Amino acid sequence: MEDEQSFSDISGGRLSLQRRYYTQSCREFCLNCPRLSLRSLTAVTCTVWLVAYGLFALCENSMILSSAIFITLIGLLGYLHFVKIDQETLLIIDSLGIQMTSSYASGKESTTFIEMGKVKDIVINEAIYMDPLEPQEISQVVPVFQRRDEKEMKTCSTTSPFVKFPPAGEDSRLEPRSLSL
Numbered sequence: 001m002e003d004e005q006s007f008s009d010i011s012g013g014r015l016s017l018q019r020r021y022y023t024q025s026c027r028e029f030c031l032n033c034p035r036l037s038l039r040s041l042t043a044v045t046c047t048v049w050l051v052a053y054g055l056f057a058l059c060e061n062s063m064i065l066s067s068a069i070f071i072t073l074i075g076l077l078g079y080l081h082f083v084k085i086d087q088e089t090l091l092i093i094d095s096l097g098i099q100m101t102s103s104y105a106s107g108k109e110s111t112t113f114i115e116m117g118k119v120k121d122i123v124i125n126e127a128i129y130m131d132p133l134e135p136q137e138i139s140q141v142v143p144v145f146q147r148r149d150e151k152e153m154k155t156c157s158t159t160s161p162f163v164k165f166p167p168a169g170e171d172s173r174l175e176p177r178s179l180s181l
Helices: 040-058 062-083 148-161
Strands: 002-008 014-023 025-031 086-095 097-104 109-115 128-130 138-139
Touching: 040 062, 062 097
Parallel strands: none
Antiparallel strands: 002 014, 014 025, 025 086, 086 097, 097 109, 128 138
C-alpha cells in the first residue's frame, strides 16, 4: 500500500512524503525535496559575476574574472555534493532495524543503519510550527513522546522553555498535544 501527502517547507517549497507499507513489519517513508531551481542558480551566478566584473573595471586585473568563475564552479559543486539533499528515506524493518538514506543533488547517497536492539525510543526533533503571518515568531510547539520518565522530563524541560510537563504524580503517558504560546 502506498500513500502520498504534500507539504510546504518554511520557504514555501513543496515537500512530498510517500509512505509505503510492504508488510506489517516493513515500511518506508520517503521525503522528496524540491529540485535545484534554475532561476536561483542563475541569480547567484549572475550576482557573483557582476560583482567580479565591477571589481575588474576598477582594478583592471583579469585574475578577478578568472577567480570568480572558479569560485562559482567550486561553490556549486560543493553545494550539490554536500548540502542540497533531494530525497531522504527511512526504511523500518521491525525485527531487523532502521535504515536512513539521504540522496544528494549530485547523486551521492549517504546511508546509516541502526540495529533494532540499539533503538530505545524515537523522538521527533522538528516539531515547531511557525506563524505564517509572523515568520519570526513561534506560534506553537508540538512535543510528541511515546512515553516519558524522570530523566526525559528533566532533559526536555531544561533544554526548551516552551515544553511543559504535568506534575510527576500524574499520568505517566504523555499524549501528543500542542501548546499555544
